[in-house]
Every structure is written in structure tokens, then in C-alpha cells.
Amino acid sequence: MRNKRIHRASLLVSVMLMSSALAACASGNNNEPGSSSDAASSGSAAASSSAPSSAAAGQKDPVKIKMFNRVNADIVLDNNPVVAEADKLANVKLEIEAPPINNYVDKLQVVMASGDLPDVIYNWGTAGNGADANMEKWAQNGLLEPLDDKIANYPNLMKNITPEMWDAVKSVNDGKTYIIPRTNVVNHWGYMINQQWLDKLGLKAPTNIEEFTNVVRAFAKNDPDGNGKADTYGLSLSGPDLGRNTIWNATNFLTAAFDLPVVDGVKDTDGQYKIREKMSGYLPYLTYLKQLNDEKLIDPEFLINKIYVDTEKLNQFKVGIVYGHQSAVLGNISKLPDSEKIFSYHGVLKDDKGVASDWVTPAMWGGWMIPKDSKKVDDVLKFLDWGNTAEANTLFQLGVKGLTYDSYDPATKAVVRSAEQTAKLATITSPYMTPANAINGDGASIANADTPERLAIYQKQLDDALAQMTVVNVPAVRSPKILNLNGTIPDLVKKKDDKEIAYITGSINEQQFKDFLEKEWYPATADAEKEYVDFMNSLGK
């Protein structure tokens, strides 16, 4: 009796599964969504669609472009005046989908798998360069349109996006171009330091490793905030990721002192190319951090802070130094008013030869992909071409004149705006909205540089930093194996991350760490390294 019941039950279950599979065959092919999304958006579209129809005579109708972008939460996309203005200037009808920024990757993956792709898709990519493993996979799966033949027709794309940038994003599998970089302001990574603490302790911003250690020690031990408690630390880091512990996240300011670039593509002190773990500065850098940790000069959580937590600690006066680029101090005003009076920005530390290397990679901030066989390829390219003009850049960064600013001088970047206008700006646009975030390496405005005083502070600190740094332009490393270690040997990469942490915190000693590197890491990465070295040598640099 029992057996019969089980038999009947399992029969029914298999029938259910079968019928669901059959049903799926029907619905699985139903990838055309019909007009569902159009219907939903027609409400807001109606409001802003009246304008383009009165466009100049002789122009064709505005083209509808569905865009998938990564935009911060404050932005209201419906009836957005900046988008409306962009529609007018570029003769398009933009329909922007922007998922919540924290789950942007989740939605991106689903959209890419959904069989119904928007007309232009933004890919931020791992480590901010849109040409990541995901892009390669989508390209390989036949989802993306190769653009090599077309882009030459678009002057602004060719002008604003440098040949280095184009090279940097070509597919490592077939050499084709599947993504259009979104140009970014060149970031000169350095550090942000609590100037008030320096002043109080009578110290100067450090320029080399010895001075740095002194300052960090003073910050930790000499009660710079004057509250009578030993509750401050000299330094903190943030932003851990697979294959990249916090110690590699924008830590140029510190690694420069060890001649250790955080990016691939730079020679070691002996003139050879090597993987980072073999470079001369690798172990000394880790050992230095270990010392700081042992002496309790560094935030104990420096290995686990999620991104931006280090700035929070800076703003709560718990640490004195964090990494930052030239706009960091003014940018911080949004989180802590008067930041420009408290913190200052400085360039990277000098190495023992007195050279401060500012390693600069082609400045990109993700990129734009177009689905294969899209009927709107040329329209999208035309739009992105417009996007790479100063007009577009100014629109998306500054907003609409009268609404979000009163006057703007492109030469000096001086902006005049009221408090209401600043508030309005935050709700209608941000750098996340730009098709290109920099024209010729420069953005239209600097965040929060709303007064001449602030602009002056920014400029002076940047000039000082550049004066003492030597810019080193790092080429794009298009050597697939070394870029894809996270995908090919994720377990071992994770293990290496662990070992680095273990060494710094003292769980393993130097010999054990070296053993791991020599016995496991070097052998496993030998292929990748050889390919990398060959590639770099072939560049003839």
C-alpha cells in the first residue's frame, strides 16, 4: 500500500516536472517582452516627449535609446531635466534603467541573461575597468556587438578616447572591441591627512617612509585630538576584494615608497617585468604593515574595512591618514562639512632614491556595451559620440543653467550656485550619469568646488603634489592569463589573500609565507607570468 502511494506520488511529481518543462519551452522562447515595459513608461514619457517633436525642421525623429546604467540612489530619473536636455541636444529619447547601486551587478547579470537587452549597457567591471571577465564571457557567448569597424566614423569617440584606452579594452580572446570606455578624470592617488592633527603636533605632511612612520606614530601615541584618550590610529585602509586585499586598494601612496606599483605593467627596480609577488618591494611592504600592526599604529580593522569605512573613521577622528586622490578632500565635504579646513591631500611617498612615482593607467571608469545585431548601433554610437563632447560633460556634471547653477567659467572651473541649486543638483545628476566623465582627462567641474576659496585649495594641493611626483604612464596589460587568475585559480588566489593577511597579523612567520609563495603560488602562476612578461616586452617599452 505504501509502495503504491509512493509510486503514485512520484509519478505525479514527474508529470508535474514534465509539464513544467513543456510549459517552459513555450514561455522560454517568449523572449520578446511585447510592449510591457513601454506601457509602464509611457506615463512619464508623455510628459517629456512633447519637446522633441518641435525639433528643428529637417531633423529626423528622436531615436529611443534604452540605457542600462549604474546610478546612485539620490537621482530621480523620472521627468529629469538633465535627461530632457540631453534628449534635446542629442536628438534622442533616453529611457534609463538604473538598478539600486548596491545590487547593480545582480541586475546586470540577469538582464544579460534575459534575452532582452537594452540598447546600451554600462559595465563597471571588476576594478573599474569595464573590460573584465564578465565582458569577455558575454562577448564569447555572442551577446555583444564588435565595434571596430564603426568607431572610426565618430570623431569625438576617437578624439576623447585615446589609443591607449582603446587598446586597454580590446578583448583578450579575439582582439575585437566590444566596449567603449567611459573616460575618467586622471586620478593622482595619494593620501588624505588630518591637517589639524599635524598642526597640533607641529608636524609636516610626510614625503618619505621615515617621515611617514614618525607621523603615524605621533598620531597613534600623542593624542592628536586632545581628548585625553589613546583612541586614535595613524592610518587605515579599506575595500577588500578577491585577489586584492585592502593593502592593494589605491595604496599607491605607501607602496611607492617601496617601488611597488599596485598595478601590473611596471618594471621592477632591476629593469625586469615580474608578477607582483616576486617584485623587490613586495615582502618589505608587507613587513612594514606588519610592523605598524604590531606597534598598534594602524587601525586593527585595516584588513577588513569595507569600502568608505576608512573615510568614516577619518571623519570620526579615529584615524589620521587614508588613501585619496586630488578631489578627495573637497568630495568629503558632502560627508563632513568644512572638510577642506580639516584635511589636506598630498601625493605619494618618495622611495629611497627620492623618486615619488605616480603610476597612471589610462583613466577609465567602466564602459558602454552594445548588444549584438542591435538595430540601433549607429544611433547609440552617435549618442555616445555626442556624450564625449564638452557640452555633454558639462550638462551631466553641472546640470542645467538656472536650475542647478547660475554661472560657470570653463577656463577656471569656477561655479556660482546657491544652496538650493546644490540640493537640486544632487537629485537630478551626478558623475554616474555621464556618458564620458572627462574630456581630455578633465571633468567640467570638481565636486563641491563651489567657492573660489575651495577651488584654490584644490588647485594648490594638486599642483604641489604634481610638483613632487613623477608621472609614470602605465600601459594597459592585455595579457589574459594574468588578468584572469581570479577566474582560473580562485581557490589559490583566495589562499594567497589569506596568507598575506596571516603574515601581516603574525599568524605565520616569514619563512612560512615564503614557503607558500615558492611552493604553491609561483608554480601555479608561472604560465601567467611568462605570458605577461612576453607581452610587456613585446610592447617595446
Added chain:
Amino acid sequence: MTNGLRSTFRYLNKKKYLYLMLVPGVAYFLIFNYIPMYGVVIAFKDFNFARGILHSPWIGFENFKYMFGLDDFYTVFLNSLYLSFLKLLFGFPFPILLALFLNEMRNRTYQKFSQTLIYLPHFISWVVIGGILVNFLSPTWGVFNLFLQQLGIEPVFFLADNAYFRPLVVLSSIWKDSGWESIIYLAAMASINTELYEAASIDGASRLKRLWHITVPGIKSTIVVLIILRLGHIMNNGFEQIFVLQNPMNLHVSEVFETYAYRVGILGGRFSFGATVGLFTSAIGLIFLIASNRIAKWMKEDGIW
């Protein structure tokens, strides 16, 4: 044969209202659960973004072989099971105790008031609570360590210490969800016949005795059902909670299947592999559920079915 058919129809007609009532619910499950279920086959395919699930190439058990070959897999498996059992052992009884205590409170206003308070943590999402917890326990700026320092104790880096992670997860779970989980038991207690209590107190039974002999048996079937369901979810560790408390220093004990599948399967776009992990954990859960249902039946309790 016709006799059998006729009696079936007669039965259906007699019970027609019951079957009619089932229609919407069953239809719902068919549409929203069974139609998408074909997606499970992704675990046996090499998902191709352009071709979709149905037309991606079939690779059989390749994904599973790969998964079982990963070093990480066993660590993750162990972490998931261990954490679940700890939560079951310590976290399951607590809401029952809470419900028992609440039920026994004589002052109704105070009871309602404290009930509301105990539910509070449940409403704030783990993202927030976890954030507060991480902040609290921080050796850098955490209030708890500040407090320890006042007592002359060195600050402890709780979230980096493997020894503390699991107790932390269990305790914070208990704190956050016990109040909430006690609701079910309270509802069950509400349906116990009050005459039983009256009779017992007339017989001179103390509060404790009444609790033990009336209340507890009264909610026994609820407890059993909940244990069975809980065991069925043995592979669920509470994604949000773990995700927010994880960091590179505690990953060997904090990586569980849900976070692993999310990181690899969704963020990494490896839908096939994510589905493989999902299928595996579901299978385990189902086995546990069936086994515990059997055991319950054998113990003469009502199972789920």
C-alpha cells in the same frame, strides 16, 4: 471499471467544495513555482547567455564534479552545517521559553508592552543590525571594547577571531528573532482550552506544574512541525546576517553555501555553478525534511503529511 469511475465521480461531487477551494492555491503553485522550475536544469548545463537556459549545451554532472573537487567546498559545507546545528541547538528552544514566560505573565498590559519590545529587533533588517554589531564590536571604535577597556581588559577583535564568530552569529540570531519566533507558540498556546488550567489549579497544581503538564503538551504538535520544517532548512544560514558579518579575516568559518553561491553564482554571473550549489543544498534539505518527518511519525506525532 465503470463502477470505479462512477464512485470516483461521486466522491468528487461530494467533496466538490473542498476541491474547488484547492484550485486557486494549486494553480498558484503551478504557475509561480512549477513553471519556472525547469530552470533547475541549468545546473547540468554550461549556461550560455545568448542561448538561454534551454539551448545551452548539456554537460551532465560536470558542474557537480567541479564543485566536489574544490577545496573550498568542504570548508563551506562544514561551516554551513555546523552553524545550522548550533542555531538549532541553542536558537530553537529559546523562543519556546520566551513564549512560555510571556504566556504566564499575569499583568496583561505589561505583557503586551514587553511583547512589543521583544519583536523590535526583528523589524530592523540585518543590514542595519549587522552594521551596528560590526561597529559595536570593532576594536577601533566599538562601544563594547571601550567598555571592556574601562574594566581594564584589552580590546578583543571579535570579528577577526574565528573562535568568536559562531557564538556571535548564534547569539545575535537568538536576540534578533526569538521574540518574533515566539509568536507562533503564543498563538498555539492561545488555543489551549482554558478549562484545563482551571481544573488543574483547582486540583492544587502550582504554576510550574500547570506549565509543564498543560501548556507544553498543548503546543507539542506545533513544536514538532516547526522542528521538521527547521531541519528542512538546515542548509539555510540566513544570507543577510552572514554576509554582513563576513570579512576577509573570518572567511574560513564564515563562508556558507548561501554567501558562496551568491558571490560565485550571481555576482560572478556563473549561473550554472550557482544552480549546482543550490541544487545540492536543496537536496540535503529535502533529505533532512523527509527523514525528520519519518522520525516524527514514528514517535507518534503528526508530521507534515
Added chain:
Amino acid sequence: MNIRSRSDKIFDAVNYFVITLFALLCLFPFVYVAAYSVTPYTDYLAHPLRMIPTHVEFGAYRQIFKMSVLWTGYRNTIIITVAGVALNIFLMLITAYPLSKTDLKGRNVILLLITFTMFFNGGLIPNFYLIRSLDMYNTLWALILPGALGAYNLILMKSFIGSIPASLEESAALDGANELTILARIIVPLSKPAIATFVIFHAVTQWNTFFNAIIYTSKRDLWPLMLIVRDLVVDSGGVARDVLDASNSGVTEFTIKMAIIIFSTLPIILIFPFMQKYFMKGMLIGSIKG
């Protein structure tokens, strides 16, 4: 009846003590967040442990009230909560009742099928296809229908209904009532505690919903409250804060985050005491039926 022995008194004392302790522990983070949402930032920095603010600063709330995105979120969440709960309770009752009858033919098979769904689901992509095929993409229905009926709670409801004495139903049936009437007139009133429980359960689930919205909507004005809250409160991408009150250094990102949390969780907490009333009622009804 009113004779309380010594052991009873000790029992009471322990009871009240434990509950009070636990309740205070549970209240704590809420007080923490609420306090810091109205404490000037500088005060917080100076005294991170002191929770009672000496100066009260409402600037953060003034600022978030101006965020239209939070209000649309509220509207959406209220809609999907009310509709979701109504649908959920309706489906639960009419499905659990027949399933509670152990002698109903086919019942076990259906239960098996339903239990199965607790474990196996197709994953993100097929569900995405389904919602699109049903034309529910970018509608609030996509946030109401999926999850409107869950196996777990259904099984619990079935248990509850199953514990209602059969005698009550039998006497009603003898009086000529069909199952629909029995369900409506007898089962439902007697299941009030259970119904209240599941109303609360599902209301909280719907209130906290966010992941579905990410996958099933592309328009920001359909975002439910919690999605917006998470986006604003959890750091990622360096969200630019509204510097309207830059002159007011008491209000910073931190304060605003605290205020948003309170703003979004307060209502559901306030509704609670009202639902509790039904528990009380349920208990009284229980005594009458005896």
C-alpha cells in the same frame, strides 16, 4: 484561584525579570538609532556612549522629508503590503482547510508537491522570464504575486486548522452546512490567532521586500521603501549627500542614515500593538468554545 503559593511568587519574579531583561536588550539598538538620529554629529563624536542627547537636532528628519523618493517608496510598500496580505490570507485559508482533512483523497500528493516547492526553485532567470511573460514586469503585481503563497506558512496554517475539534464541523454539517459555510462561519472565527499571526508574518515580509524589486522592476518610482533605504544607508559608490544644510554641521551622512532607518521602520512597529489585540481576542474565544 487567587491563592498564590510561595513557589508561584518566585516563578512570577523570575518570569518578569527574564522578560524585562530581554525586552530591554531588544529595545537597545532602536534607542541607539533613534537617539543618534537626533543628536548633533559633533556630540556623537564627543560622547559615542551617551545615548540620551543633550541637544536635540531634527535637521536630519527635515532633510529626509524632502526626499520624494522616500515617499514614493512608502506608497509602494503600503500598497504591496495591504494587497499582499489580503491575497495571502485568502489563499492560505482556502487552501489549508481542505488540506487539513487527512481523509481527502489526493491530499498527500498535493502536500508533497507543495513541500517540494520549499526546496527547489528555478532560480532568478526562469522567474524573470515568467514575470515578463505574464506582463507583470515593471508593475507592482510583480511584488505582490510571487510569494503570495508560501509552502512553509501554509503547512503551519494547515496544522492550526487541523487542531480545531472535528466535532464542531460535524455538528455544523449535520445542520446542513457545506464546506464553504463551515470555513467561513466556524473555521475562520476560531482561527483568529493563527490568522493574526500570518497577517503579521506576511505584512512584515512584504514591508521588508526589496530583492524582487531589483529583479522585476526597472523604474525607480516602483521601488519599495526598503530598497531605497538600503540603497541610501549601505555605503557603496560614495553617495553624494545633499549639502543643503552644510551650514548645519550637526547633520551629516551618519545622522541622516539613522533618521532614514527610523523613518522606515517606525510604522510597522506601531501597527503591532493593534495586531496584538487579536491575540487577546483569540485567547478569549478559546475559553468560550470550551
